[in-house]
Amino acid sequence: MDDVATLKSENANQRRIQARLLQWEQKDNGLAPLSAAQNEFINQLAESLGGGAGTGGGGSANQEEVMQTSFELKTSLDDFKSSSNAAIDSTQDFLSWYNSIDSEILEHFDDVYLDYYEQLRARSAECDNLLGEIDVSLESLKKLTNEYNFVSEKTSSLHQASENLLQDQTRLNEIGEDIRKRLKYFTQAESISQRLQNPTFSVSNDTFVDILNTIDDCLEYMRANPTFSEASAYGIKYRNCLSKATQMMKNYVSNVLANATAQILAKDALEQGSEAAFALFYGKFQASAPKVKRITATIEERLERSVEYEQLLAALHQQFLAQRATIMSGAVEQAIRDLGRKHKGDHCALVRSACAFMVHVCQDEHRLFYQFFAQPSGQLTAYMEGLCTILYDTLRPFIIRIDHLETLAEICSILRVEMLDEHVNYNPESLEAFAKIVYQLLQDVQERIGFRAQNYLESDILNYRPSAGDLAYPEKLEMMESIAASLQQEGSSYLRRADSRSSIASLASQEVEQINSGEGMAKFRGGSGNSPADLHGMWYPTVRRTLVCLSRLYRCIERSIFQSLSQQALTYCIQSVSSAAGQIAQRKSSVDGELFEIKHLLILREQIAPFRVDFTVKETSLDFSKVKTAAFELLQKRKQLFALGSNNALLEFLLDGTPQVREQLLDSRKDVDRQLKMVCEAFIKDATRQLVGPILNFIETAQNHLKQTATAPAPTPQQGMALRMAAFAAPQQISSIIQESIRAIKTKLGPLQRSMQLYLANKDTEFILFRPIRNNVLGSFVKLEQLLATNSYSRDDLTIVSCPSAEQVSVLLSSVNLGQEGVASAPQRKISSSSMGSGGTTKPPIEKKM
Incomplete structure (x- = not known):
């Protein structure tokens, strides 16, 4: 309800x-x-959806429903009529009937819902039944799950146990494999030892390398695991096996090398020629190289694994080199002796051929060694040094007996340039031993050169005794000038002039020309003239010898030794030239001697310019001057010899009497410049005295007279006219002195300039030397004029004296100079066009030194 x-x-x-x-x-x-717009919109929607059919359908459904209801009510009413109580007597009956009708109507309307309710109840019962079944199923599934989990746990336990067993099995297998691997290093000792003791087993067998690998691995394993049981004992066994293996390799290589040596040293092979013998010396060994190379390569691969291999390789090196020394020592010595007999007397050819032979031997031995071995060895260098020592022992006796500097210099050039610079620099590794021996030989040659150079400088330069032809100046220059003029007149070609020069110049002079033909001399020859004195053959012998000696020594000896010898050579040369100039001055005139010395000093300075060395030498000496002073003081303080204090005389002597070390720098270039300056000043002085000597003598006499008059005790009124009152200073005497000087200028200035042209042949040098002479001449006239003006000479006296002014003297000098140039221009042009000198004289920078 x-x-x-x-x-x-x-x-x-x-x-x-x-x-x-x-x-x-x-x-x-x-x-x-709804608004009209909304209704219209609804109608539009209805039309668009069904076009009005929906509305008609809806109305028909409602009408059917009303008809069904009317039918049902009519049925109910019929039932009511047919019933026995159909009469409605009262309102109560009507209400009851109405109530029943109303209830019926209501129930009729609720039938649908009641049916639906019944259906829901049926469905609910079915769901309850389904839920019950689901609960039963869940219970079954839960039971099944528990059973599955139980089975799964058992299966997992079994699987884990299986995995553990497999891991144990794997671990045991690894342990067993590790044990087998470790036991392998212990179990192979006996088998290896038996195989090595087998007499049929050879080093050339292919399995020998495998045995060496096994021995090396086992030894390395024993060294890495010294705590293993019996590791030391098995290490000794494997070392014994290694010793046997190395001895087998050593014996094998020794037998191969010995057989090759025996074949080479056979009698028939030694009787062959030298070239065939040397081909055999290398051919036999080269044929044996592949056999030995395989063994040595195996050894060299294992040098870092064991000391025994290093010792074995060193022993094989020694055996190989000993066999080669047995073959090559005698052959090399005999070959060098044959070269000595072949080039007897020609030391340069002997040195060149012997060194070239040793170069080939060293290269062949180096190449042969590396056909057997790949690793370098110090024994190879020692062996080749032994072979090269044969060369040294053979050549040194010849070298120490050579006296000629040219020969020694050429040998030095051969050793330094051809051998060390060319061969050794391009093959430093194979010629290392050869380079050491050649360097020792070069030092011996340089020492011999230094010794012979000192003797040569003393005997042929310092102590040179010139012949009459050496001092025939200026005759030699005039003769060469005439020869040049005749050649020019005959129209000789340049080649004939060159032949003429070659006939005059010696081999030594050509050497100097070759030395000085470099870039360093180009700037000195640019503006130079030509003179017969420029010919090398016309140089003074000591100058030529000095320059040739220096040019020889420049490329041969060490720079420090060359500096010392060059300083000594230039000093001796300057002394020799100065001595010759003095003899020429005694024979001819002081001007000739001075020009001769100036010319050769210029040549000397020009020719030493290309030597790119410092000619400065430091000399150390002891100064004993304080020793003498201290000794005198010691004698004066005898009483204080044993004084106890700072005044002890003996102590003062020891402190004050110590010799002092003094260092002095000697520069040969400056010595040449200093001597040149001194000679030029002397020449200027002598030339000036030749031209205006009477005037200079008068000026000196007058100045001395005036000094004596000025020092007189009682001055007199005529003291200002003391010079005028002197007889030697009379106007007539002074006039004669002036005229004599003018005549000297006119007669001697031309020959003086001619001599300068003949000796110097350089306008710049002549101008530099002549300008101070000209200034001195002008100055002497100016001094004379001033002397006359300051010593009370009257106008009449000056008229009598007729002293020319500086301008007049300058015009006189110029006129004489122009006349001399006109006279000398023709032969000078001939000399210049003939180009007889190998090069002009240097323009001397002596202007500042004048």
């Missing part, structure tokens, strides 16, 4: 809701009235 009441209340609520909904569209007081 509760359900029915609930259903009725719900129906009442639904009717109320329906009534409320109907009130929405009431025209009057509608709860939610």
Whole structure:
């Protein structure tokens, strides 16, 4: 009943809701009235959706529902009529009937819901049954899950146990494999030892390398695991096996090398020629190289693994080199002796051929060694040094007996340039031993050169005794000038002039020309003239010898030794030239001697310019001057010899009497410049005295007279005219002195300039030397004029004296100079065009030194 009441209340609520909904569209007081636009929009939607069919269908459904309801009510009414109580007698009956009708109507309306309710109850019962079955299923699944988990746990346990067993099996297998691997290093000792003791087993067998690998691995394993049981004992066994293997390799290589040596040293092979013998010396060994190379390569691959291999390789090196020394020592010595007999007397050819032979031997031995071995060895260098020592022992006796500097210099050039610079620099590795021996030989040659150079400088330069032809100046120059003029007149070609020069110049002079033909001399020859004195053959012998000696020594000896010898050579040369100039001055005139010395000093300075060395030498000496002073003081303080204090005389002597070390720098270039300056000053002085000597003598006499007069005790009124009153200073005497000087200028200036042209043949040098002479001449006349003007000479006296002015003297000098140039221009042009000199004289920068 509760359900029915609930259903009725719900129906009442639904009717109320329906009534409320109907009130929405009431025209009057509608709860939610629609506007015309909204209704039109709704109609448009309805038309678009169904075109009005939906509305007609809806109306038909409602009409059917009303008809069904009317039919049901009619049925109920019929039932009411047919019933026995069909009469309605009272209101109560009507109400009852109405109530029943109303109830029936209500029940009729609730039938649908009741049917649905019954269906829901049926479905609910079915769901309850289904839930029950689900619970039973869940119980079954839970039981099944528990059983599955139990089975799974058992299976996992079994699987884990299986994995553990497999791991144990793997670990045991690894342990067993590790044990087998470790036992392998212990179990192979006996088998290896037996195979090595087998007499049929050879080093050339292919398995020998495998045995060496096994021995090396086992030894390395024993050294890496010294704590293993019996590791030391097995290490000794494997070392014994290694010793046997190395001895087998050593014996094998020794036998191969010995057989090759025996074949080479056979009598028939030694009787062959030298070239065939040397071909055999290398051919036999080269044929044996592949056999030995395989063994040595195996050894060299294992040098880092064991000391025994290093010792074995060193022993094989020694055996190989000993066999080669047995073959090559005698052959090399005999070959060098044959070269000595072949080039007897020609030391340069002997040195060149012997060194070239040793170069080939060293290269062949180096190449042969590396055909057997790949690793370098110090024994190879020692062996080749032994072979090269034969060369040294053979050549040194010849070298120490050579006296000629040219020969020694050429030998030095052969050793330094051809051997060390060319061969050794291009093959430093194969010629290392050869380079050491050649360097020792070069030092011996340089020492011999230094010794012979000192003797040569003393005997042929310092102590040179010139012949009459050496001092025939200026005759030699005039003769060469005439020869040049005759050649020019005959129209000789350049080649004939060159032949003429070659006939004059010696081999030594050509050497100097070759030395000085470099870039360093180009700037000195640019503006130089030509003179017969420029010919090398016309140089003074000591100058030529000095320059040739220096040119020889420059490329041969060390720079420090060359500096010392060059300083000594230039000093001796300057002394020799100065001595020759003195003899020429005694024989001819002081001007000839001085020009001779100036010319040769210029040549000397020019020729030493290309030597790119410092000619400065430091000399160390002891100064004993304080020793003498200290000794005198010691004698004066005899009483203080044993004094106790700072005044002890003996102590003062020891402190003050110590010799002092003094260092002095000697520069040969400056010595040449210094001597040149001194000679030029002497020449200028002598030339000036030749031209105006009477005037200079008068000026000196007058100055001395004036000094004596000025020192007189009682001055007199005529003291200002003391010079005028002197007889030697009379106007007539002074006039004669002036005239004599003018005559000297006119007669001697031309020959003086001619001599300068003949000796110097350089206008710049002549101008530099002549300018101070000209200035001195002008200055002497100016001094004379000033002397006359300051010593009370009257106008009449000056007229008698007729002293020319500086301008007049300058015009006189110029006129004489122009006349001399006109006379000398023709022969000078001939000399210049003939180009008889190998090069012009240097323009001397002595202007600042004048």
